[in-house]
Amino acid sequence: MAKSERQPTINDVARVAGVSKKTVSRVINRSPLLKADTREKVEAAIRELAYVPNPQARALALRRNFLIGLLHDNPNAQTVLNVQEGVLDAIRDTDFALVVRPVDRHSPRMLDDIRDFLEKQRLFGVLILPPVSENDALAALCRELGCGYVRMGSAQLDQGENLVMSNDRDAVGRAVDYLVEQGHQRIGLICGPDGFRSALERREGFKAAMKRHGLDVPAEMIAEGSYTFESGIAAAERLLAASPRPTAIFASNDEMAAGALHVARREGMAVPDDLSLVGFDDSPIAAHIWPPMTTVRWPIRAMAKAAAMKLIDPLEAGAQPSQFLSDLVERSSVARIEGA
Amino acid sequence: MAKSERQPTINDVARVAGVSKKTVSRVINRSPLLKADTREKVEAAIRELAYVPNPQARALALRRNFLIGLLHDNPNAQTVLNVQEGVLDAIRDTDFALVVRPVDRHSPRMLDDIRDFLEKQRLFGVLILPPVSENDALAALCRELGCGYVRMGSAQLDQGENLVMSNDRDAVGRAVDYLVEQGHQRIGLICGPDGFRSALERREGFKAAMKRHGLDVPAEMIAEGSYTFESGIAAAERLLAASPRPTAIFASNDEMAAGALHVARREGMAVPDDLSLVGFDDSPIAAHIWPPMTTVRWPIRAMAKAAAMKLIDPLEAGAQPSQFLSDLVERSSVARIEGA
DNA sequence: TTCGAAAAGGAAACCGGTGTCAAAACTTTT
DNA sequence: AAAAGTTTTGACACCGGTTTCCTTTTCGAA
Numbered sequence: 001m002a003k004s005e006r007q008p009t010i011n012d013v014a015r016v017a018g019v020s021k022k023t024v025s026r027v028i029n030r031s032p033l034l035k036a037d038t039r040e041k042v043e044a045a046i047r048e049l050a051y052v053p054n055p056q057a058r059a060l061a062l063r064r065n066f067l068i069g070l071l072h073d074n075p076n077a078q079t080v081l082n083v084q085e086g087v088l089d090a091i092r093d094t095d096f097a098l099v100v101r102p103v104d105r106h107s108p109r110m111l112d113d114i115r116d117f118l119e120k121q122r123l124f125g126v127l128i129l130p131p132v133s134e135n136d137a138l139a140a141l142c143r144e145l146g147c148g149y150v151r152m153g154s155a156q157l158d159q160g161e162n163l164v165m166s167n168d169r170d171a172v173g174r175a176v177d178y179l180v181e182q183g184h185q186r187i188g189l190i191c192g193p194d195g196f197r198s199a200l201e202r203r204e205g206f207k208a209a210m211k212r213h214g215l216d217v218p219a220e221m222i223a224e225g226s227y228t229f230e231s232g233i234a235a236a237e238r239l240l241a242a243s244p245r246p247t248a249i250f251a252s253n254d255e256m257a258a259g260a261l262h263v264a265r266r267e268g269m270a271v272p273d274d275l276s277l278v279g280f281d282d283s284p285i286a287a288h289i290w291p292p293m294t295t296v297r298w299p300i301r302a303m304a305k306a307a308a309m310k311l312i313d314p315l316e317a318g319a320q321p322s323q324f325l326s327d328l329v330e331r332s333s334v335a336r337i338e339g340a
Numbered sequence: 341m342a343k344s345e346r347q348p349t350i351n352d353v354a355r356v357a358g359v360s361k362k363t364v365s366r367v368i369n370r371s372p373l374l375k376a377d378t379r380e381k382v383e384a385a386i387r388e389l390a391y392v393p394n395p396q397a398r399a400l401a402l403r404r405n406f407l408i409g410l411l412h413d414n415p416n417a418q419t420v421l422n423v424q425e426g427v428l429d430a431i432r433d434t435d436f437a438l439v440v441r442p443v444d445r446h447s448p449r450m451l452d453d454i455r456d457f458l459e460k461q462r463l464f465g466v467l468i469l470p471p472v473s474e475n476d477a478l479a480a481l482c483r484e485l486g487c488g489y490v491r492m493g494s495a496q497l498d499q500g501e502n503l504v505m506s507n508d509r510d511a512v513g514r515a516v517d518y519l520v521e522q523g524h525q526r527i528g529l530i531c532g533p534d535g536f537r538s539a540l541e542r543r544e545g546f547k548a549a550m551k552r553h554g555l556d557v558p559a560e561m562i563a564e565g566s567y568t569f570e571s572g573i574a575a576a577e578r579l580l581a582a583s584p585r586p587t588a589i590f591a592s593n594d595e596m597a598a599g600a601l602h603v604a605r606r607e608g609m610a611v612p613d614d615l616s617l618v619g620f621d622d623s624p625i626a627a628h629i630w631p632p633m634t635t636v637r638w639p640i641r642a643m644a645k646a647a648a649m650k651l652i653d654p655l656e657a658g659a660q661p662s663q664f665l666s667d668l669v670e671r672s673s674v675a676r677i678e679g680a
Numbered sequence: 681t682t683c684g685a686a687a688a689g690g691a692a693a694c695c696g697g698t699g700t701c702a703a704a705a706c707t708t709t710t
Numbered sequence: 711a712a713a714a715g716t717t718t719t720g721a722c723a724c725c726g727g728t729t730t731c732c733t734t735t736t737c738g739a740a
Binding site: 007052054055056057059060065067077078080081084085088095097098099100101102117119120121122229255258259261262265266284285287288289290 | 347392394395396397399400405407417418420421424425428435437438439440441442457459460461462569595598599601602605606624625627628629630
Binding site: 349350351361362364365368369393394395396397398399400401402 | 695698
């Protein structure tokens with residue numbers, strides 16, 4: 001039994017099956033040039049010994065490993081977890097595993113830290129989540145290190161290679177259309193922080209849609225937040241201090257929309273009767289607050305799955321940037337305004 | 341330049357430094373028996389070539405890798421992310437990396453899936469999050485496979501080895517004490533699902549504390565949920581259908597407490613004036629709903645860090661189960677009842 | 681039956697590190 | 711100056727796979 005502590009190796013299998021280790025390797029790798037009875041003999045030995053190939057040895061011999069990294073600095077827990085689930089969807093039943101690596105956007109050493117990480121781990125490739133995915137220097141670093149990468153984003157980034165994206169500009173436009181259809185004309189925007197591509201896209205999508213409807217967007221109807229609940233509170237306070245008040249607010253993510261709801265309630269305004277609210281992401285908080293919030297569903301899990309597949313098998317997944325569509329989820333935070 | 345595509349190896353360093361590869365290995369591993377000038381020569385070569393050891397080769401030679409797995413099936417995104425951050429706190433500046441693996445508690449194949457995963461990846465060890473950490477068969481599986489593991493939990497589990505825990509029974513007791521101090525006597529409990537150790541601990545902690553105060557816990561004052569927002573709604577509906585109604589509800593996690601808040605509002609009850617609410621976890625939702633919710637802060641990030649350290653270096657971290665303390669975070673969801 | 685080509689399988693080197701153990705290079709002692 | 715002891719270094723095998731290249735086997739055609 002002392003020996004049984006050791007995991008069986010390919011040599012053990014070869015000995016038991018009475019073949020060379022190369023033949024065992026052929027069986028494992030599904031080589032087609034094998035006689036059926038040889039294959040069966042080897043497979044029987046594999047079962048008997050409960051042999052599982054050593055991934056580290058494989059990685060060494062193949063000069064590549066089976067680890068996918070996830071680089072993220074997203075403030076939203078649910079988004080990050082959805083991405084993790086999406087990647088898992090893609091690598092289920094493969095040999096790949098997912099290595100996570102939160103990064104600190106505000107650290108001056110961020111790129112150096114990531115460089116160390118990539119050099120040390122020699123990952124097969126990395127998936128990069130927004131907002132850090134919008135950092136072109138990071139993509140350049142990956143190229144320099146020869147590390148595969150796929151970026152997830154809210155719009156076309158640089159040449160659009162290695163990219164899986166949604167079209168937030170369009171999606172926000174549809175949200176604005178909806179508010180206008182419900183009779184709203186004075187609509188406030190809580191946008192994301194300067195420097196986030198998603199913030200830019202959502203803001204420009206908002207402005208473009210308003211313009212299309214012939215509506216004005218005065219400066220006091222735009223307030224910037226940082227994608228957190230607290231920043232949503234501050235931004236909503238500024239918006240609701242304007243006169244006349246907006247009848248509706250679009251927030252660039254659900255957390256900030258929840259913050260706006262918080263302020264409205266504190267100020268004694270009823271939602272949606274006194275103030276309509278639309279968020280973005282369809283994260284759980286949108287459904288869990290009261291009233292349940294109308295929001296834009298951002299198909300982040302499917303995007304993550306597609307991104308992982310593109311990383312693992314770029315040819316099969318298609319080299320073109322994949323675009324995903326967002327849609328509006330109507331719940332109860334928007335009221336129809338009559339006589340506007 | 342063709343050659344430069346290849347990462348430099350230990351052999352390249354040895355050649356440049358004019359020493360044997362073993363000597364380079366000694367430098368990398370900080371062996372003390374090296375002459376200073378040899379060390380410097382090698383370090384210069386390492387810098388010159390920008391050499392970084394290949395982790396796969398190291399893993400093969402050492403017969404162990406530097407990957408820590410995280411097994412989780414926690415319904416709460418923030419909890420999972422906090423744990424990931426905690427683990428990162430522990431492995432920062434080490435060679436370790438974190439591999440995540442969500443599991444499906446409801447799948448009959450869960451254990452087989454995990455077995456495949458562990459056999460395939462040969463991780464250094466795994467951290468197991470509640471609720472799946474409460475599964476003794478999983479711990480047995482790890483032992484069988486010779487895979488290191490540390491469980492995180494809400495109380496003493498089995499022999500208490502490989503365990504980092506909080507004491508939820510106590511923590512809930514303090515929450516009940518607080519409600520009683522505020523004058524509440526008819527207090528409802530939304531407990532977690534049968535089979536979760538944390539649910540059991542929190543329920544028993546509740547009952548024990550009530551008994552200590554000489555208060556009754558009739559059956560209609562206990563409703564079971566499944567730690568989700570929706571289940572919190574259903575449970576709160578049952579509790580509020582009782583007559584007389586409870587003046588306060590303690591929920592075993594914040595999500596369910598948020599569900600209860602949702603129901604209260606729908607029923608036209610004011611929180612906290614008509615109904616006081618206390619949650620558990622101190623997840624972001626607790627601070628983000630209105631009114632901000634009083635809850636028990638569960639120090640999950642610190643627990644995760646401790647668990648990872650115990651996994652990496654059991655001797656230094658201490659073999660004893662580490663216990664962490666939870667404390668009550670007073671916010672605005674509890675009102676004082678006069679004349680009770 | 682013999683020959684040749686194709687198919688199947690094996691020996692040995694290799695991937696890039698670490699462990700063992702002995703040799704080499706210094707010190708110190710006599 | 712030689713012997714002995716100590717420190718430092720290197721040669722070589724090994725971890726468990728894959729790759730290269732060559733040999734053996736099989737099988738159809740001559």
